[in-house]
Amino acid sequence: METVSLQQRVWQVVSEVPEGKIASYGQIATLAGAPRAARQVGQILSRLPSDSRLPWHRILNAKGQISFPDDSEAYRRQKQLLESEGVVFMNRRVSLQQYQWQP
DNA sequence: TCCTTGACGGAGA
DNA sequence: ATCTCCGCCAAGG
Numbered sequence: 001m002e003t004v005s006l007q008q009r010v011w012q013v014v015s016e017v018p019e020g021k022i023a024s025y026g027q028i029a030t031l032a033g034a035p036r037a038a039r040q041v042g043q044i045l046s047r048l049p050s051d052s053r054l055p056w057h058r059i060l061n062a063k064g065q066i067s068f069p070d071d072s073e074a075y076r077r078q079k080q081l082l083e084s085e086g087v088v089f090m091n092r093r094v095s096l097q098q099y100q101w102q103p
Numbered sequence: 104t105c106c107t108t109g110a111c112g113g114a115g116a
Numbered sequence: 117a118t119c120t121c122c123g124c125c126a127a128g129g
Contacts, residue, residue, distance in 0.1 A: 040109095
């Protein structure tokens with residue numbers, strides 16, 4: 001019986017993304033058992049409690065870009081968190097080849 | 104209830 | 117490279 005919510009599975013998978021690595025919304029959705037629910041992953045992360053310790057900043061879109069407007073505070077915060085872990089941005093995107101998490 | 108709105112993504116055109 | 121269409125589904129009006 002599947003009683004665990006998608007939210008719980010997403011939280012679990014996101015918690016496994018290691019420092020210095022990134023994963024896409026779609027990748028998290030697939031690993032959480034909902035292959036085409038990338039959109040929900042974003043929705044779930046947007047509702048994380050403020051005291052959450054989940055590494056939400058390690059989740060980028062499928063192109064390796066941050067999913068916030070380039071000029072937003074959220075964009076700068078996420079980018080700073082990733083750079084502090086050694087992730088390098090080139091033209092507002094990261095190299096999936098180098099940084100994508102391989103579970 | 105019904106409708107809209109998203110931190111998305113893959114397939115087509 | 118760019119754009120539209122649609123799936124998925126929880127929240128809020």
